[in-house]
Amino acid sequence: MPKRSVLLLLALTVFISALACAPETGASGDHFPGAGTVNSIAADERKINITHDPIPALGWPEMTMDFQLADAVTLEGIEPGQKVEFRLRKRADGAYVIESFDLAKD
Numbered sequence: 001m002p003k004r005s006v007l008l009l010l011a012l013t014v015f016i017s018a019l020a021c022a023p024e025t026g027a028s029g030d031h032f033p034g035a036g037t038v039n040s041i042a043a044d045e046r047k048i049n050i051t052h053d054p055i056p057a058l059g060w061p062e063m064t065m066d067f068q069l070a071d072a073v074t075l076e077g078i079e080p081g082q083k084v085e086f087r088l089r090k091r092a093d094g095a096y097v098i099e100s101f102d103l104a105k106d
């Protein structure tokens, strides 16, 4: 590989790393708190459907959607109809997975 291409590649790598480390607006790192009501659980697929409140840190309005559960998450005590608080993590592939649950306090 010519020397110039190597330098260019190096510059590009540094640039992309800098992008990846850029802070997300209004949130700490890649974790985002959310709250909502559980609609259904597909335990075999490790998926949960939640109608969540707006998540300003992500610019998301209130909506109903499926979330993938991180491997460490247990569904013990979580049932359809329950209000929950949860923590989202942005995966390297851009998908948001639920990392932990709490039953809502109210």
Ligand SMILES: [Cu+2]
Residues within 6 Å of the ligand: 052, 060, 062, 063, 064, 065
């Ligand atoms: Cu959503």
